[in-house]
Amino acid sequence: MDTIRFVVCGAGQRGELLTEQVLSKLPGVKVVAVSDPYVDKAEKVCRMLSEKGCDSAKVYSDYKEMFSKEKPDAVFVATSWSAHVEIALCAMEAGIAVAMEVGGAYSEEECRQLIETYERTKTPFMFMENCCFNKDELLATALVRKGEFGKVVYCHGAYSHDLREEIGYGNIRRLYRLNEYTTRNRDNYPTHDLGPIAKILGINRGNRMLSLSSRASGSFGLPEYINNNEELSELHGRVFKQGDVVETLITCENGELISLKLNTTLPTFYSREFTVQGTRGMYKAETNTVVVDGMEDFSHDKSLLANGNLINNAKSYEEYLPEIWKKVTPEIIEAGHGGCDVFEFEAFCDALRKGEEMPIDVYDAAAWMSISYLSEKSIALGGASVEIPDFTNGAYKTRPPQDVVEF
Helix, strand or coil: CCCEEEEEECCCHHHHHHHHHHHCCCCCEEEEEEECCCHHHHHHHHHHHHHCCCCCCEEECCHHHHHHHHCCCEEEECCCHHHHHHHHHHHHHCCCEEEECCCCCCCHHHHHHHHHHHHHHCCCEEECCHHHHCHHHHHHHHHHHCCCCCCEEEEEEEEECCCHHHHHCHHHHCCCHHHHHHHCCCCCCCHHHHHHHHHHHCECCCECEEEEEEEECCCCHHHHHHHCCHHHHHHCCCCCCCCCEEEEEEEECCCCEEEEEEECCCCCCCECCCEEEECCEEEEHHHCEEEECCCCCCCCCCCCEECCEECCCHHHHHHHCCHHHHCCCHHHHHCCHHHHHHHHHHHHHHHHHHCCCCCCCHHHHHHHHHHHHHHHHHHHCCCCCEECCCCCCCHHHCCCCCCCCCC
């Protein structure tokens, strides 16, 4: 297809940003409609498109009506987490290719429905985990694929992001996280940290996650923030189920250990704490550090501070990066999240046009999203080990390896 006719479901922060910074600029893409229950939000996005010189996009409050009337080629699902799967299922039934934003699943049934519908309809589906296209994560992946780290043994990731203001002002700004933090206690946003790790370890492609154990701290940071803020007086005294910090350990069939951390209601800087450690080396994104056996600045008794200077040598390994990061432009960097937003949508559009397999498929989505409801179950059981389903029904044993880009 020469032009991909996109519709957007959800005109909140993510939907608005990506429509403005990515979809409106991609060659061969046309946004024909935007839906949101808050019609004024959809209208705002459509006005922005018009001001940019794009053809007029229609406004809808009901995504089903939008699907029926517009008959688009693809939909970008950027609503609240709880609506993602429902909309994706409806789109696939209508033969509309799905680019679904990230979030956690609420039940195994949701994940199974997603897979069953995809397998029956064969409608293209991609899970839009942009961190899989990020420079740090792809550099580490490249080094792993080149064998620089030997056998990968341990990976760690986090979603460390102070969201107290976004959650606390949820009712005022019409955002969805407030209800999530009131009613649930789980790793509610696991895929930014898990996705790139799962790709490195070949999850669903020769490897699988077997079980997890999760524990949560008490909920102190968000109540204190809210109770000390007079603008949020209607929430004073509210009890929140969501723990400030949730940590999850995952065991894999091929012997690797994964650790994840959610940390969103305490003062902190943004970090994904991305770490890959193997038998011959490691990568640590927080300090931009690569360690390999035999390197001059490394010995077993040295810290990351070598001769008083932080070892931040990752730049010297950038020859390993995939081509997309060697040719990155300032415009791509400025489009959002340091460039990875553009790369993921280009990958979706390229696969859709060619009729090829999506780089992050429905089985990835189900496995990664399942961590949310499984962590909730484990926390409720005092950290007990919980089995992680094989959403490929055994096919992972023979599915060929696939990275999101070529190295």
